[in-house]
Amino acid sequence: MKAYTRLLGIVAVAAIAILGPTGTASAHEERPTRELDGTGSVPTYRTTGPTLLVCKTDPADFAARVAGYPAELKAANEQLWTQCQKDGYRHIQQAVDAAHLPGTNIKILPGVYLEEPSIAPASPECAAMENGAVRGRIYGYPVLTWDQQLACPHLANLVAILGKKNLQLEGTGAKPEDVLVDAQYKKLNAIRADNADGVYFRNMSAQRAQFNAFYIMETDGFVVDRTMGRWNDEYAFLTFAVDHGLYTDCEGYGNGDSAFYPGAASNINKDRGHDVPRYAVEIQRCHGHHNTLGYSGTAGDSVWVHDSVFTENTAGIATDSAFPDHPGMPQNHSKFENNVIANNNTDYYRHIVDGTCKKPFAERGYEQGVVCPAVGLPVGAGVVNPGGNYNIWRGNHIYGNRYSGFVTSFVPGFVRNDTEFAQQFDTSHHNRYLDNVMGVSEQGEAKPNGLNFWWDGQGVGSCWTDMSATNIRTVPACGDDDLPAIGSHRYFGEPAGTLKMYACAGYDGGRQHLPSDCDWYGEYAASGLARIEVKWAFGGAVVLGLLAIGLYYRRLRDSKRALLGLLLAVGGLTVGVFGTVEMGSVLHPIGLALYSVGFALLGLALRTTRARKLGTTTLIVAAFALLGAIDHGLIMIPWLPVSPALLRVLTEVAWIPWALGAVLVPGRTTATTPTAEPAQEPATA
Template sequence: MRRITRLVGVFAVLTLGALTYASPASAHEERQTRELDGKGSVPVYRTDGPTILVCKTDKAAFDSKIAGYPAALKAENERLWQECQATGHRHVQEAVDAAKLPGTNIKILPGLYLEEPSLAEPNPACDATFKNAPKGKIYEEFAILTWDQQLACPHLTNLVAILGKKNLQIEGTGASREDVLIDAQYKKLNAVRADNSDGVYFKNLSVQRAEFNALYVMETDGFVIDNVMGRWNDEYAFLTFAVDHGLYTDCEGYGNGDSAIYPGAASNINKNNGHNVPRYAVEIKNCWGHHNTLGYSGTAGDSVWVHDSKFTDNTAGIATDSAFANHPGMPQNHAKFERNIIANNNVSYYKYIVDGTCKKPFKDRGYEQGVVCPAVGVPLGTGIINPGGNYNIWRDNWIYGNNYSGFVTSFVPGFVRNDNEFAQQFDTSHHNRYMGNRMGVSETGQAKPNGLNFWWDGQGVGSCWTPMKDTNIRTLPACGADELPSIGVHRYFGEPANTLKMLECSGYSSRGQNIPAGCDWYGEFGATGWFDRVEVRNATLGAIVLALAAIGLFFRRLRHSKAALAGLLIGLAGLVVGVFGTIEMGSVMHPIGLALYGLGFVLLGLALRKHGTRKLGTLTLIVAAFALLGAIDHGLIMIPYLSVSPALLRVITELIWVPWALGAIVVGHRVQKEIPA
């Protein structure tokens, strides 16, 4: 048993090390941020206070914009136009710079704002700052600037820079959010950046065509994104980072290479709490993310409450994770998703990686015509991905029509996020609740099944699922009436095949144009045949090796034993059935195959012991015992309080058994004796 324990440790180190090298670089690189003190509040929309106006000068274009407005709104915009021509500004940045008092309102009249002054070449000092600042691993052409450097050179990376302004409200005055458009034309990393600007409020406008992010709120305590649209950006429509007291409401994002909504590294206010929390750092409601790689993503998306929103027609609907390095608040924890529609996320954009479209200059890629360049590799056809989250609640959502799976949940070892202490390798995917979700049923009651409802790698402590239909692991722990698991599951390693799959699938690289061939996440560009899938291929090859070793043992040492022949045939049948169970995720064939394989190896082991190969026979019985435990674990009930799955123990013992069996085949008996039946 001590040898098995050592092998488990070796397996862990090798797996974690491999995952470290395979993990993608961070999709969001920034300066180190301070921890907010949480003394702020969610700002409230104002109708009074100091006001600054922004407008253009083309009266004909303005009149055309407002021609169809309701009478009162049209009259108000005409009045503001006259005032703006006399005292207002022509660029949003000019108005921001003119806002000296906290509580100032900036009203932007209908029009297109290209912010030409922000596009001027940097002065020599800022040019030197850019050249000497550290560069990102992803966007090597952009510098990672300190706060002081942002203040000194606000337009090195930003079209509109809102830096250190307090309680600033920026509002479009049009009839819809499309009437006020801030357009970065792919000439700046961020279209609008609000940094250390507590109380900022954005309302009724659209932001588009940035090389990274349309609207970016950073290190800010108190913000609102209200009825804002972000589209056609290389990464994000709305990115908020290291924030507290935030609200997204009635927003929309589409055509983004990562996601529409990204509340990453939200204030980690609940890190020491269980499921009952005093408040959430960020609330997202009535928003819609569609036709992106992801509708929502949130690395270290801590203490975020997402409700009554839609995430549809993306490659994948939602991801909240601990899978990238250098984000404060790791591991991700305490997000709650309620009453959302997460549906039909089956749109593949990987062809634009393969055909080179995403290697073109941003302006030539065709984002406005529907091109999206996936910044991260996610499983096509998935509703929710949660790699490495803790204490998350998924309740009363409608999750349907996602062709791969409703949920994909896995653990993320600490090495992946540059946490190297041993205990941090097993600190994710614990205490998550999946309760009352309408799986495969639309909000109108129509049956629209997912491929699977739940795919889980098998690692984690204290999580539970209700309902539990159409899952890759058939024996998920149910949530009881007290919303706690009905049985205690304490798995610190995932199922070997599932861990191998996650390792293979993590090899995606957008800039390297690499799509893992053995992963079935990537549609026609990944594994398409069943044998192309890494888990099926390895299960098949493993079954062949085991079968050949068993056959060799039988003919070399046991060919006159009827019990051994029965064991061989039953074991071979189990290996074949098990492979088909791997092909068909969640199939009853998997536990049946394990049961047959285990029974067959019991007979083989007993025969080996009876006929003089006692130690190998004992090892064969140990393999059989773990196979039978696996059949129970996957077919009847997940065995409680077991820190590793029987599958991992079985694989480790098989790795010992195969060379031992081959040695027994090669050596054989010097004098072959007749073995009575």
């Protein structure tokens, strides 16, 4: 049995080896990071301590910026302005460099901060490093070691906070955009905090970076509070290899990947079930809108996202295990609850196709609403979760997403460069979908999703409390205790789902390529017979139907049972194709049931001819088709490690050449019947 299971696994891995990443969250090169020891804490906002001021020098500009403030806030800023002109700094980086005491507060007065010294030509030593051999590059910028980052902090960063502890940066304006750090697409990152335990950003904004507005890395303890990031080629907020983090009341829009990316968060719960003592990163009351994704997180482990809003993106949320070299794979133990994930139908792929995203960054028109998708996603998806484990989705309002509320799929380990056999099947398990309000707004208005759930059928221990409008009609239910009543038990996905993910993974923004047979990509989406899964269903139906007709005419023409079987089989195949066109349609299991009965009758008829073994194989195909009808129409059959659909397809692959040979090689056209003995003449006297 063990050898058989291993053989099945090898066959399955070979079948999905062509998939590669499913295009859900952009991978990026970075130096290897250390594992944090978790001894830090989430910093708290301070009103006391050593304080440094940053301001500009144009009094007319400052007066215009604070003119509309409430009287008390205006007076406080005017007082800070006077003090700052005497002993303050003109650039944020100058104040960061001068903050020698842990616990220093940097107050930044209203204004636009271009950080001109940071964009000056690099020193000869840094220029040599920039152009020399390095371990990798991002947009042409070198991936630096920690020592190289310290030596050349502004090769890629406008503001670099490196090795500073408990530093607090706060804008003094009325709203976050009153203090604006503008990278002007001249740097990879607008603000980078690296090994900066206790860093706290409050009431400020950053924009127009080639990669990230705010980048926090290898840091135990951080807060982004009332902050905003916009118009960046990839992320508004990227945190990587962090612990004890908090995003609160923040906003991100106009970003090519996502507003919020807590990727490779500290993997503190990797060996636990659902009894999680704490989360590494918390996101609350944030708003991600008009991005490719509102939220994304490769290896977004132990992240708690609640009471936030993700709307008007291409897709609302993605958390995944689909890219290599991120610590903490596979993704696990995140919780999303009480969020609004709605109306994520914005199609930005036209900017890829028409060449807008091939222009220099500053000429693309981000400020006018252009977004250049870094990843391939279903336009109109609420949540995309390829390859996550032990995630909880509870009490979210998910509505108005034209493709699907959820898209969940398997990611084999080799995609992330994990090559051990067991790692090929270590996702997507033990996910729970609990009491989400699907297709209904917070005000109780009906705003349906295209589907509520699209699932490739793979995973163990997952369950749903809402099972309506799914592509697989029989998803396993959760009980009243939020535990799986039976749960899922599949290590391999449905063949059609696997095929679909393979086709849709072909997005390549750099080559301006959108897969032509995938239904994800907005106005360029395939429909009807052009969809990959429909093509294969139709092609398979034609081949099977023609062979069934050929078998009938060459070997079974005198069998009424075979004629009935032929009619039922062809009818079932036709109905099944229409069921594939309409995802989640009851026509799919009905078509399988008709096909099953038809093939059973054909198989029984064949067993009365010289093609007895072919008849037996036909009966096996019929049995797997019947199991598939039950699996998709009545109840997902528990304890099966593979879908009946996979078993049926594998058996059909063996049946097709055998049936073709039986059609081409002459055989008896009627059933075999015993030869009657001649009647004896009456005896004579």
